[in-house]
Amino acid sequence: MSGGPALGEVAARSPRVLVVDGHQDHDVFEVLNIADGVARVKSPLLFEIGEELSVRVEQDGVTTAMTARVRAHIGPEDARITELELSA
Numbered sequence: 001m002s003g004g005p006a007l008g009e010v011a012a013r014s015p016r017v018l019v020v021d022g023h024q025d026h027d028v029f030e031v032l033n034i035a036d037g038v039a040r041v042k043s044p045l046l047f048e049i050g051e052e053l054s055v056r057v058e059q060d061g062v063t064t065a066m067t068a069r070v071r072a073h074i075g076p077e078d079a080r081i082t083e084l085e086l087s088a
Contacts, residue, residue: 015059017041017068017084025056032081034059038071039084046073047082057086064088 015034018025029041034057047053047070055068068084075081 015039015057018056018058020054020056020065029082034086037086039068039086041082041084042080043082046080049073053084055084055086 015031016027017029017031017034017039018027019029020026028045029039029043032040032042034040039057049070049072051070053068053070055066057064057066066086066088068086071083071085073080073082
């Protein structure tokens with residue numbers, strides 16, 4: 001046995017950004033990181049620059065309802081990263 005955290009503990013700490021559509025949440029983002037109010041994510045969906053989404057951000061055991069504005073798409077077309085500006 002190693003002295004590191006169990007796999008479930010690592011997954012529980014990973015941040016998530018869920019798109020809220022009515023009473024349903026959609027897990028469409030792979031969160032790379034969240035820093036300084038900006039989430040960098042990968043998604044099979046390409047949202048419009050400037051588009052605003054209602055989201056729930058789950059991080060460090062806390063869930064917060066927020067608005068995410070699509071700020072930019074960066075990187076090559078086959079590995080596009082979307083930047084979401086988060087606000088309460």
